[in-house]
Amino acid sequence: MTLSRRELLRTVPAAALAAGLPRFASAAGGAGGDGMIVRMQEPRNLETPLADLGGVTPTEKFFVRSHFAVPTVEAKGFTLAVEGHVEKKLELALDDLKKMATVTREVTLECAGNGRVFLVPQGRGLQWGNGGVGNAKWTGVPLGAVLERAGVKAGAVDVVLVGADKGAITSDPPSPGPIHFDRGIPLAKAKADETLLAWEMNGEPLTTAHGAPLRAVVGGWYGMAAVKWLTRVVVTDRPHAGFWQTMDYSVWDRSGASPQVVPITAIQPKAVITSPELNTVVAAGKKLTVAGVAWAGEQAVKSVELSADGGAMWAAATVEASKPLTWAKWTAEVTPAKGPLRLVARCTDAKGNAQPEKRDPDRRTYMINHLVPVDVTAK
Amino acid sequence: MTLSRRELLRTVPAAALAAGLPRFASAAGGAGGDGMIVRMQEPRNLETPLADLGGVTPTEKFFVRSHFAVPTVEAKGFTLAVEGHVEKKLELALDDLKKMATVTREVTLECAGNGRVFLVPQGRGLQWGNGGVGNAKWTGVPLGAVLERAGVKAGAVDVVLVGADKGAITSDPPSPGPIHFDRGIPLAKAKADETLLAWEMNGEPLTTAHGAPLRAVVGGWYGMAAVKWLTRVVVTDRPHAGFWQTMDYSVWDRSGASPQVVPITAIQPKAVITSPELNTVVAAGKKLTVAGVAWAGEQAVKSVELSADGGAMWAAATVEASKPLTWAKWTAEVTPAKGPLRLVARCTDAKGNAQPEKRDPDRRTYMINHLVPVDVTAK
Known part of the structure; x- marks a missing residue:
């Protein structure tokens, strides 16, 4: 049996737990982490896999950002x-x-x-x-x-x-x-x-x-x-x-x-493609549902557009009812010809602010919502 | 003839000028610099030698701090x-x-x-x-x-x-x-x-x-x-x-x-010993005049004290009439015994704020007025 890289990654934490490593498990502050992407080991910083974005994120799948060692603050006497x-x-x-x-x-x-x-x-x-x-x-x-x-x-x-x-x-x-x-x-x-x-x-x-x-x-x-x-x-x-x-x-x-x-203050509008994933293979000549999630901070999402040619042409995606503060799922369909396919999604918020095409370096390494293509291959 | 290190340093700019290097001279923005200590070549940052501290500093001896290349701003049309x-x-x-x-x-x-x-x-x-x-x-x-x-x-x-x-x-x-x-x-x-x-x-x-x-x-x-x-x-x-x-x-x-x-805002109280200089030799058993300058930003200088034993004992120095915003000269006399001598000066401002004994690391690399001894040897 051959495990994919992802399956391997998913298997490791379970194996480690089976081997009995409570000290390490507790270091994550009960972050769970099964299936999560580790972005820093200690303090534990965990990222949610794309497939789990959308809807209400289960607590154990919710990204974890910690700046320092996780403190223990007792509810009793707090x-x-x-x-x-x-x-x-x-x-x-x-x-x-x-x-x-x-x-x-x-x-x-x-x-x-x-x-x-x-x-x-x-x-x-x-x-x-x-x-x-x-x-x-x-x-x-x-x-x-x-x-x-x-x-x-x-x-x-x-x-x-x-x-x-x-x-x-x-x-x-x-x-x-x-x-x-x-x-x-x-x-x-x-x-x-x-x-x-x-x-x-x-x-x-x-x-x-x-x-x-x-x-x-x-x-x-x-x-x-x-x-x-x-x-x-x-x-x-x-x-x-x-x-x-x-x-x-x-x-x-x-x-x-x-x-x-x-x-930094308000979250900027952003549409993320959750499927297909970067560098995967899709079927040529068949209808492909591109799915994703979009959010716009204090604003509702007005629209999401999808481009299948790296941003030259755009088509409207179908967006679930959106309201401020939370994300909304969206889908769009494309029928790719054989060859490389450059998918780009773009969110526009209720105030008409769209994702920028290019990165504004004044934002340092924050507020990252410029357009980033998802390259796949249709075969 | 043997030149001391200082004489050598003083000689170099004159020699360079004599060799005709107007391009380099102009890079300093007319900073002069003869006898000044170069702390950065370009943009030119120049420090005043201790012997020139006190009174009104001649313009050509006034320290130069530039963050970027010196701009030319014409007075005409300004x-x-x-x-x-x-x-x-x-x-x-x-x-x-x-x-x-x-x-x-x-x-x-x-x-x-x-x-x-x-x-x-x-x-x-x-x-x-x-x-x-x-x-x-x-x-x-x-x-x-x-x-x-x-x-x-x-x-x-x-x-x-x-x-x-x-x-x-x-x-x-x-x-x-x-x-x-x-x-x-x-x-x-x-x-x-x-x-x-x-x-x-x-x-x-x-x-x-x-x-x-x-x-x-x-x-x-x-x-x-x-x-x-x-x-x-x-x-x-x-x-x-x-x-x-x-x-x-x-x-x-x-x-x-x-x-x-x-x-950062107001200048902190500070007394600097201008004579004798660090690591020099003074005469043992003879009266030595320790001289310096002191300032305290928005406040006048109330007093300057001198210690000849690294800060254990302090004696009042004689301070010229002091007023806010400008420095004042001071002198004190000591008669050193043979051996090492650790001179420390301490300024107290009109509000009673004295120089701190130790460096406060919260000040990062700024506002440096903690006590720094001047070590000399009496022979």
């Missing part, structure tokens, strides 16, 4: 501090949060570096394919409701989300000693309906890998704002300038007085 | 744009500025990396000794008067000073294409008396190396804010986040919600 530029500092237990009006929202999270493996020249960071993205049902309370309870003072600007995970920055500028992962978001986004403090994912308590016992979900924004293992919320009266929005997860912006380095 | 969050956009010729009420101020400028050669471990950047500092008489108009003429709108936050010099950033994050050197300063500092737009240095028109025809002088702040070859002043309604105050010329600040990376 408190969330809400402080800073507020009328009343809060210390909230999980039960305090659960007594508030809970909501469940389907939200797609995408890593700001998703698709980085396609950058030319290669960019620094995790080399994600297209699977650094997932869609889940998150249950929690709106961050706005918690802020209302604390009473935000006039002049508040940012809300800083601080995780329990920490480590030393070794790139320039190095941090002397470990610092906690954090991210500040503007007050308006913090108060928006789509910004939650979540303790459930897909109807189950959060797993450790996904930020248990409490994480932020900032709908429509790249994943760096969805701080896991959340323990502090700090309201500030000036823009927060933490490492993960100045040095890291920042892009060049030339719209102002002079070029600036600004924090 | 205009300064004043724009952004203002009532009335201005285009001012040099003569327009000269018709305003001019002022002359003595201001010490220090590079934020001055003293970097003493960092352990070695820090990235120009390896300045203690001479990346100078004191000159600057003539120009207060930036505040120019802003008043343009009419700053309510809600203004920063004033961005943009130079004509430009280049591509090659460190991470690289800038796609060249960008102009710039620096935003808060509106209050922009309006302060000590912030000038200067066209004269020590009673003569600015030289190209020092920013002709117009530069900013932000008294009391490190030199990165004293933008040379100034062509644009842009008022913004939010904090500017240019490269030279986020990635570069920024330090860690842990006073807020969570660690931040913040722009």
Whole structure:
């Protein structure tokens, strides 16, 4: 019996578990990982295979992005501090949060570096394919409701989300000693309906890998704002300038007085072809269903187009009903002639913003939504 | 005849000039450089020898810090744009500025990396000794008067000073294409008396190396804010986040919600021993005058102390009358016994802030004012 490369990859974790390696399994923070693509071993960073994109991503198939060793934060005795530029500092237990009006929202999270493996020249960071993205049902309370309870003072600007995970920055500028992962978001986004403090994912308590016992979900924004293992919320009266929005997860912006380095915010429109996969063989002269998924952050997807000739001609794809914050499946049909076939998908959001043809280098190694063809061969 | 190493160094530029190398001489933008210490050949970055620190630094002895190739900005036809969050956009010729009420101020400028050669471990950047500092008489108009003429709108936050010099950033994050050197300063500092737009240095028109025809002088702040070859002043309604105050010329600040990376501002108190120099021989058993210079940015120098035993015991030095923004000379006397002598000087500013004993690594490779001994031998 010959195993394909993928089958081999899928077999390895099971074999390792069978051999009894609980220490390694726990290092992933309960990330599962069976069938997932490992993008970094420790801390564990896992990518979802293309075939699993679309719909609600099962928790064990949801991509995992961790910056530092996964912390263990016990639900028992857990408190969330809400402080800073507020009328009343809060210390909230999980039960305090659960007594508030809970909501469940389907939200797609995408890593700001998703698709980085396609950058030319290669960019620094995790080399994600297209699977650094997932869609889940998150249950929690709106961050706005918690802020209302604390009473935000006039002049508040940012809300800083601080995780329990920490480590030393070794790139320039190095941090002397470990610092906690954090991210500040503007007050308006913090108060928006789509910004939650979540303790459930897909109807189950959060797993450790996904930020248990409490994480932020900032709908429509790249994943760096969805701080896991959340323990502090700090309201500030000036823009927060933490490492993960100045040095890291920042892009060049030339719209102002002079070029600036600004924090990444909303997810850009993107259509991904999930089938056929890159470098596979399809049948010539037969109808081929090209399938994929598309999303546009805070906007709904207005349309998806497909090109079978590398972007010269485009045809409309059929898109499932789309709404903001989550992805939608789409399909299109082509009948390829024998030879190479260059498939390209393009998403346009409800505001008319389409994926750009070319990479904008001002985005550094983030916000990757330029058109990347999927080459296959028809035989 | 045997030349000392210093004499050799001093001899070389004269010899080179005698050999007729105008192309190289002009590369320094008229920086002179005879007797100056070269810290970077191109763009030319020159340090002032210790013996020349104190009093008013002659223009040809004033340290030169350039980030990119020195631009040629002609005084004839020159205009300064004043724009952004203002009532009335201005285009001012040099003569327009000269018709305003001019002022002359003595201001010490220090590079934020001055003293970097003493960092352990070695820090990235120009390896300045203690001479990346100078004191000159600057003539120009207060930036505040120019802003008043343009009419700053309510809600203004920063004033961005943009130079004509430009280049591509090659460190991470690289800038796609060249960008102009710039620096935003808060509106209050922009309006302060000590912030000038200067066209004269020590009673003569600015030289190209020092920013002709117009530069900013932000008294009391490190030199990165004293933008040379100034062509644009842009008022913004939010904090500017240019490269030279986020990635570069920024330090860690842990006073807020969570660690931040913040722009460098005011010069820290510092006393430098100019005589005797490091690793020289002094006479044992004879009175030795230790001399130096001290400054404290926006504050006057309250006191300077000297230790002759590496910091165990301190004695007050005699300090010339000191005022904010400029340096003051000081002297102290010691009678060394035979053997090694470890001299350390310490400045305390008018607010009681003294130089720290140890380096704070949160300052990255900037704001270097920890105590660094000067070791000599008494024979």
